[in-house]
Amino acid sequence: MTRGPQLLNYDVVVAGGGPAGSTVAALLAEYGHSVLLVERESVPRLHVGESLIPAANDVLSRLGMIDEMLASPFPKKYSVQFVTESGRESEPFYFDGFQSTGPGHTWQVIRSEFDRMLVDNARRRGATIMPETKLRAPDGPSGSFEQLDLCSSDGSAYRVATRVFVDATGQSALIGSTLGFKQVDPVLRNATVWSHFRGAHRDAGRDAGATIILNSREKKSWFWYIPLPDDVVSVGCTGALGYMFPGDGESAEQVFQQELDRCPPLQRRLAVAERIEPYRVTKDFSYKCRPGAGAGWVMVGDAYGFIDPVYSSGAFLALKSGEMAADTINAALISKDLSPERLGSWQATYDVGVENFRRLVYAFYDMDFNFGRFLARFPEHRGRVTDVLVGNVFKPDVELMFDDVSAELVEPGQ
Ligand SMILES: Cc1cc2nc3c(=O)[nH]c(=O)nc-3n(C[C@H](O)[C@H](O)[C@H](O)COP(=O)(O)OP(=O)(O)OC[C@H]3O[C@@H](n4cnc5c(N)ncnc54)[C@H](O)[C@@H]3O)c2cc1C
Numbered sequence: 001m002t003r004g005p006q007l008l009n010y011d012v013v014v015a016g017g018g019p020a021g022s023t024v025a026a027l028l029a030e031y032g033h034s035v036l037l038v039e040r041e042s043v044p045r046l047h048v049g050e051s052l053i054p055a056a057n058d059v060l061s062r063l064g065m066i067d068e069m070l071a072s073p074f075p076k077k078y079s080v081q082f083v084t085e086s087g088r089e090s091e092p093f094y095f096d097g098f099q100s101t102g103p104g105h106t107w108q109v110i111r112s113e114f115d116r117m118l119v120d121n122a123r124r125r126g127a128t129i130m131p132e133t134k135l136r137a138p139d140g141p142s143g144s145f146e147q148l149d150l151c152s153s154d155g156s157a158y159r160v161a162t163r164v165f166v167d168a169t170g171q172s173a174l175i176g177s178t179l180g181f182k183q184v185d186p187v188l189r190n191a192t193v194w195s196h197f198r199g200a201h202r203d204a205g206r207d208a209g210a211t212i213i214l215n216s217r218e219k220k221s222w223f224w225y226i227p228l229p230d231d232v233v234s235v236g237c238t239g240a241l242g243y244m245f246p247g248d249g250e251s252a253e254q255v256f257q258q259e260l261d262r263c264p265p266l267q268r269r270l271a272v273a274e275r276i277e278p279y280r281v282t283k284d285f286s287y288k289c290r291p292g293a294g295a296g297w298v299m300v301g302d303a304y305g306f307i308d309p310v311y312s313s314g315a316f317l318a319l320k321s322g323e324m325a326a327d328t329i330n331a332a333l334i335s336k337d338l339s340p341e342r343l344g345s346w347q348a349t350y351d352v353g354v355e356n357f358r359r360l361v362y363a364f365y366d367m368d369f370n371f372g373r374f375l376a377r378f379p380e381h382r383g384r385v386t387d388v389l390v391g392n393v394f395k396p397d398v399e400l401m402f403d404d405v406s407a408e409l410v411e412p413g414q
Contacts, residue, residue, distance in 0.1 A: 010034045010128070010162050011163050012165075015038050015166070016170055020301025020303070022322070024166050024168060027327070029125045031326070033329075038130045039130070039131050041132065042131055043115070048236070048280070049314050050111055050228060051312040052106040053391040054105070055390060062323060068121075075208065076206070079207065079210045080312075085217050089265070108234075110228060133153070134150065134151050135150055136149040136150070137178045145297045148162060164332070166297070166325065168318075171285060172303070173299075175297065175303065185287055189284060189286075190244075190285070191240075191245055192237065193281050195256070195276075197270060198273060200270050200272075202233075209227050212224075212269075214265055216259050220262065222239070225269065238310070241284060245283070292344050294340045296343075298344060300322050301318035311360065311388065316391045320353075325343075329343065356388055356398050359402050369408055374404075377404075377408070384400065
């Protein structure tokens with residue numbers, strides 16, 4: 001006789017143990033709902049996305065995690081600095097003065113460790129955690145997620161009844177992929193090659209933990225330079241997919257080396273460094289999924305959309321969307337209104353902030369746009385640019401710079 005799946009019942013099931021899923025799970029458990037968080041990998045697990053921005057601190061504060069972050073070995077990030085394609089270094093954009101609360105800096109994190117801390121926090125607040133358990137996509141385009149099938153790595157099967165399903169499956173975008181809701185960003189068809197290095201150059205004092213964004217010659221690609229604990233630096237190179245990988249034959253190492261050869265300021269920083277991880281590649285990661293909510297389900301974090309790595313917005317947006325969704329789901333459960341309109345009611349506000357990031361990302365990739373020239377011409381926008389870099393993207397004031405950003409794009413060289 002074959003045994004059927006074990007039956008479970010939760011108010012909320014969250015799929016995905018990244019920052020978005022852990023935040024939803026922690027806050028909803030704290031509200032008193034029964035919450036199951038399933039993560040297909042073991043916890044901790046490897047992940048790209050190591051640089052936080054200060055606005056993440058607000059959500060971390062609500063999650064009660066600031067003291068844990070302060071006690072962690074994660075380098076403190078006080079600023080971000082840009083190096084142009086000609087090798088000119090901008091003044092660092094320091095964050096202090098742009099945060100009303102918190103320590104005036106944020107952190108560079110080892111994602112396996114950071115995400116484990118978030119999952120542990122959700123567990124402490126009452127969520128049930130099932131690692132190494134995969135949520136199976138429902139068969140057919142039913143759009144119903146009231147009954148979910150889970151499969152653990154030890155072969156156990158579960159069927160869970162739930163009132164609300166939260167898709168926090170990151171770039172897998174379980175609902176978006178299953179129901180055909182994924183819309184790739186036509187402007188940002190990019191690829192990234194990244195690895196970790198030990199013994200690379202570190203700036204002194206409070207610049208030691210800064211993110212540095214370095215353009216390669218002719219702005220064909222850019223590198224992130226993210227200092228991590230134990231003298232390790234994460235370095236990743238991003239450029240147009242068709243430029244980085246024009247055929248089938250390029251190895252990740254070749255592509256990285258080819259771009260490093262075009263970036264002397266990075267060569268100097270890596271001169272005596274040793275690579276300690278394999279090169280990893282990720283491609284075509286910019287998209288959005290619409291609609292973002294349905295009857296009894298809602299998407300958060302990367303499962304709802306991802307812009308681009310350049311301003312390190314992803315983990316913050318995952319945390320923020322998790323927070324906004326949790327408050328909305330709590331109210332929806334209490335009022336017994338689990339309609340798409342109710343569950344997705346936070347997304348219009350959230351989308352405005354995402355759009356502010358996106359418009360400045362488009363400017364970054366535009367060959368005619370130059371931040372130094374823009375700020376020299378419009379010094380009144382310096383605070384607004386910093387607001388975006390910090391993550392204060394929900395301030396109405398931020399939008400005021402985009403007419404002038406657009407003017408720079410259509411009037412190059414003026
Ligand atoms: C090249 C690159 C560089 C980046 N750099 C940065 C950066 O410096 N700073 C930054 O803030 N962001 C960065 N990001 C973005 C950041 O990594 C993501 O935005 C962030 O991790 C999103 O969090 P999340 O919780 O939505 O998803 P994730 O962190 O991806 O978590 C999703 C989880 O869902 C699990 N999962 C998937 N499918 C299932 C399933 N069927 N069942 C159960 N579990 C499942 C996965 O295993 C995963 O653990 C970068 C992204 C890219 C592509």
